[in-house]
Amino acid sequence: xxxxxxxxxxxxxxxxxxxxxxxxxxxxxxxxxxxxxxxxxxxxxxxxxxxxxxxxxxxxxxxxxxxxxxxxxxxxxxxxxxxxxxxxxxxxxxxxxxxxxxxxxxxxxxxxxxxxxxxxxxxxxxxxxxxxxxxxxxxxxxxxxxxxxxxxxxxxxxxxxxxxxxxxxxxxxxxxxxxxxxx
Amino acid sequence: xxxxxxxxxxxxxxxxxxxxxxxxxxxxxxxxxxxxxxxxxxxxxxxxxxxxxxxxxxxxxxxxxxxxxxxxxxxxxxxxxxxxxxxxxxxxxxxxxxxxxxxxxxxxxxxxxxxxxxxxxxxxxxxxxxxxxxxxxxxxxxxxxxxxxxxxxxxxxxxxxxxxxxxxxxxxxxxxxxxxxxxxxxxxxxxxxxxxxxxxxxxxxxxxxxxxxxxxxxxxxxxxxxxxxxxxxxxxxxxxxxxxxxxxxxxxxxxxxxxxxxxxxxxxxxxxxxxxxxxxxxxxxxxxxxxxxxxxxxxxxxxxxxxxxxxxxxxxxxxxxxxxxxxxxxxxxxxxxxxxxxxxxxxxxxxxxxxxxxxxxxxxxxxxxxxxxxxxxxxxxxxxxxxxxxxxxxxxxxxxxxxxxxxxxxxxxxxxxxxxxxxxxxxxxxxxxxxxxxxxxxxxxxxxxxxxxxxxxxxxxxxxxxxxxxxxxxxxxxxxxxxxxxxxxxxxxxxxxxxxxxxxxxxxxxxxxxxxxxxxxxxxxxxxxxxxxxxxxxxxxxxxxxxxxxxxxxxxxxxxxxxxxxxxxxxxxxxxxxxxxxxxxxxxxxxxxxxxxxxxxxxxxxxxxxxxx
Numbered sequence: 001x002x003x004x005x006x007x008x009x010x011x012x013x014x015x016x017x018x019x020x021x022x023x024x025x026x027x028x029x030x031x032x033x034x035x036x037x038x039x040x041x042x043x044x045x046x047x048x049x050x051x052x053x054x055x056x057x058x059x060x061x062x063x064x065x066x067x068x069x070x071x072x073x074x075x076x077x078x079x080x081x082x083x084x085x086x087x088x089x090x091x092x093x094x095x096x097x098x099x100x101x102x103x104x105x106x107x108x109x110x111x112x113x114x115x116x117x118x119x120x121x122x123x124x125x126x127x128x129x130x131x132x133x134x135x136x137x138x139x140x141x142x143x144x145x146x147x148x149x150x151x152x153x154x155x156x157x158x159x160x161x162x163x164x165x166x167x168x169x170x171x172x173x174x175x176x177x178x179x180x181x182x183x
Numbered sequence: 184x185x186x187x188x189x190x191x192x193x194x195x196x197x198x199x200x201x202x203x204x205x206x207x208x209x210x211x212x213x214x215x216x217x218x219x220x221x222x223x224x225x226x227x228x229x230x231x232x233x234x235x236x237x238x239x240x241x242x243x244x245x246x247x248x249x250x251x252x253x254x255x256x257x258x259x260x261x262x263x264x265x266x267x268x269x270x271x272x273x274x275x276x277x278x279x280x281x282x283x284x285x286x287x288x289x290x291x292x293x294x295x296x297x298x299x300x301x302x303x304x305x306x307x308x309x310x311x312x313x314x315x316x317x318x319x320x321x322x323x324x325x326x327x328x329x330x331x332x333x334x335x336x337x338x339x340x341x342x343x344x345x346x347x348x349x350x351x352x353x354x355x356x357x358x359x360x361x362x363x364x365x366x367x368x369x370x371x372x373x374x375x376x377x378x379x380x381x382x383x384x385x386x387x388x389x390x391x392x393x394x395x396x397x398x399x400x401x402x403x404x405x406x407x408x409x410x411x412x413x414x415x416x417x418x419x420x421x422x423x424x425x426x427x428x429x430x431x432x433x434x435x436x437x438x439x440x441x442x443x444x445x446x447x448x449x450x451x452x453x454x455x456x457x458x459x460x461x462x463x464x465x466x467x468x469x470x471x472x473x474x475x476x477x478x479x480x481x482x483x484x485x486x487x488x489x490x491x492x493x494x495x496x497x498x499x500x501x502x503x504x505x506x507x508x509x510x511x512x513x514x515x516x517x518x519x520x521x522x523x524x525x526x527x528x529x530x531x532x533x534x535x536x537x538x539x540x541x542x543x544x545x546x547x548x549x550x551x552x553x554x555x556x557x558x559x560x561x562x563x564x565x566x567x568x569x570x571x572x573x574x575x576x577x578x579x580x581x582x583x584x585x586x587x588x589x590x591x592x593x594x595x596x597x598x599x600x601x602x603x604x605x606x607x608x609x610x611x612x613x614x615x616x617x618x619x620x621x622x623x624x625x626x627x628x629x630x631x632x633x634x635x636x637x638x639x640x641x642x643x644x645x646x647x648x649x650x651x652x653x654x655x656x657x658x659x660x661x662x663x664x665x666x667x668x669x670x671x672x673x674x675x676x677x678x679x680x681x682x683x684x685x686x687x688x689x690x691x692x693x694x695x696x697x698x699x700x701x702x703x704x705x706x707x708x709x710x711x712x713x714x715x716x717x718x719x720x721x722x723x724x725x726x727x728x729x730x731x732x733x734x735x736x737x738x739x740x741x742x743x744x745x746x747x748x749x750x751x752x753x754x755x756x757x758x759x760x761x762x763x764x765x766x767x768x769x770x771x772x773x774x775x776x777x778x779x780x781x782x783x784x785x786x787x788x789x790x791x792x793x794x795x796x
Contacts, residue, residue, distance in 0.1 A: 045247040048315050087315050153249070173244035177253045 033075060038154045039147055040078040043108060043132060046145065047087045049174035053167045056128025058104045063091040065105065069121070070112030072096050073134070100124055108132060111143065118142070127167045139182060144168070148179060155179045192368050196361035197354065204353035205346060212342030220335050227306060228299055231326055234264070235310035239322045242272050242312055246280060246320040254281030266330045268305065272312070273321040280320060294321045304328050367396045371403060384411035445543075450481075452527070452540040456501040465544075470516025486512035486520050497527075504529045504537055510547065521548040569626040572619045579619055583612040621747040624679070625754065638674045640667035640712070644701060646674075647681035651689070658689050660697035667703050668710055670779050676755045681714075683748035684775050688716035693770075709761060709778040717772040726765055752777070 082092040103126045110132045118141040131143045138146040139159035146157045158178040163170050175181050245254035254272045261267045269289035272280045277294050295309035306326040311318050374388035390400045442449040442462040451460040457478040469484050485493050489511035500507035507527040512520040527542030586608045688699045698717045703710050730753040756763045756777045767773035
């Protein structure tokens with residue numbers, strides 16, 4: 001177990017760095033998978049800087065579920081990243097969805113680029129779901145965190161109001177590393 | 184530099200106060216600096232560890248989302264701590280995420296295993312960055328210890344400054360305070376110096392304080408008082424002793440002056456008999472120096488025949504303290520021996536112990552010669568008296584015999600006158616015969632012989648009593664005696680004495696039946712015999728007279744006798760060196776005493792004496 005705890009983040013970080021230094025073209029096909037590995041790590045890290053209300057879970061021992069809505073860009077990366085991970089005593093799981101999730105089913109909802117009707121999806125979500133989008137416009141559509149690529153590095157913007165409306169508390173540390181925060 | 188021990192107390196006190204103050208302050212300063220540097224290190228450690236934790240905590244998001252800019256911003260907060268030289272945030276793979284440096288020369292030291300590392304001039308603090316219990320990176324912070332040394336320097340210089348200031352203050356204060364202790368001591372020292380130099384014990388130290396020094400001064404003064412009074416006593420004793428010695432010397436001079444001016448020979452001796460002084464008469468007489476005759480050197484001029492007796496008598500006197508009296512001969516410078524009478528008396532001190540002997544020696548040679556001449560004349564006279572009375576016996580006997588014959592044969596032819604005259608003639612003849620007989624006895628008593636063997640006095644007494652048996656029976660007398668000793672006397676002499684004394688007692692009886700008692704006891708070197716009676720007694724005024732020849736106190740017919748008996752007794756007793764006397768009161772009876780030496784050598788016959796010289 002202990003070995004896994006050490007080895008696992010080491011691999012993750014190696015990936016993050018590797019991507020950060022070695023990605024000349026963020027949109028290049030070969031870098032696609034690397035970019036999403038970084039994003040998978042970020043998704044996991046978002047959990048660590050976010051506080052959910054108890055109502056966000058069906059039970060106290062329910063896992064933290066990361067749901068991917070639409071076409072899955074991560075491939076195996078996300079599963080590899082969250083394998084064996086737990087945050088605040090809760091296991092982290094990953095799920096792929098075809099349609100908007102039911103209440104309390106997902107704590108993190110990654111909305112793939114494939115989903116275009118955000119106007120319908122986002123308002124329908126109940127409280128306690130951290131929404132992450134892959135496009136810069138995602139937060140303007142009511143999403144909470146948008147991945148962006150800047151200087152060949154993966155970064156993100158935050159819509160704090162949206163998070164507050166969903167009864168989520170985002171750590172100030174998270175806010176401090178965001179490119180921009182909307183309030 | 185002089186030894187500290189030899190410095191004056193004033194200086195010692197100043198040195199002691201300054202040294203102790205400096206030492207105390209130095210120790211306190213060192214303690215403060217040491218404690219402060221230790222405390223400061225601890226404080227620094229806690230402070231920097233906390234700082235590192237905060238920065239590490241603030242760096243979690245930057246590490247989690249790989250944001251060097253944010254990490255650098257976090258590190259930039261260290262600007263507020265001027266002694267933090269630099270800091271680095273490492274990713275989990277030890278690559279540097281962000282770096283902060285105050286100086287360009289700063290280089291990241293790499294991930295540190297040890298949390299805290301002190302080096303000579305820096306402190307390195309390492310802190311792992313954790314996120315959800317996972318290590319996501321490391322923080323290393325380097326602190327410049329210049330601050331610590333600045334502090335130590337500041338403290339040190341402060342302490343040094345305070346030290347110098349307080350030492351100076353202590354010196355100033357002590358110069359005033361030490362006088363309180365040093366002044367009485369130096370005064371005391373001055374007093375002792377003055378006493379020992381001048382010998383004047385009337386000096387007194389002044390008491391300044393009530394503390395131990397005051398007590399010391401009091402004791403010192405008390406001691407001086409004691410010494411002063413003892414000194415006075417000693418001086419007085421010395422003066423007294425000198426005066427006493429002068430007195431003794433004066434006495435001695437006076438004595439010697441007196442002794443030297445005396446015609447007699449004078450000597451003094453120590454209690455042990457050593458002669459320590461002979462006067463000039465002695466050296467003149469013997470022709471010897473004092474050195475030759477002192478102590479026991481005098482024995483060389485004693486006549487060899489007298490020496491043994493002389494030594495014995497002198498030693499007896501030294502042992503007993505009894506006076507020494509001796510007649511003996513000394514050899515004069517020309518070799519002639521001269522008779523001397525020597526006397527010595529012991530002088531005793533207040534305790535009765537003999538302090539010295541003082542003696543004199545008187546030349547009695549002429550006297551002695553005269554005595555002997557007289558003795559010879561006396562002896563000649565006695566010899567003549569003896570011969571005469573002996574020769575007279577024959578004609579007297581003829582007178583008696585023929586007057587008796589005439590009375591018997593021619594009684595009828597004689598008339599009354601003739602017969603009366605014949606009676607007178609007969610009576611005269613008888614008396615003459617008795618007288619001649621007594622006279623013979625008396626002269627014979629003077630010719631004593633030394634008896635080698637002793638005789639038992641009780642036996643001699645019984646012989647005397649049997650001679651007087653008729654007179655005792657007629658007088659109805661009773662004679663008793665105690666145990667009597669043996670004496671060195673001719674038996675006939677002793678018997679004569681007893682016989683005469685008892686006959687005397689029977690003769691001068693009172694009305695009562697005569698009671699006569701004979702006894703003897705030891706007195707001095709001789710026996711003392713006594714013959715006690717209950718007769719008429721003797722008037723004390725005749726005590727001496729009765730021993731004369733032909734002395735009769737009673738001329739009447741009641742008491743018959745020639746009056747020569749007691750003279751014979753005296754003569755016999757004196758022949759043996761004894762003495763005879765009577766003690767009596769009229770009507771009380773009389774007791775005749777006579778003494779006889781106990782030892783034969785003490786007996787000196789007149790014949791023996793005559794041969795000397």
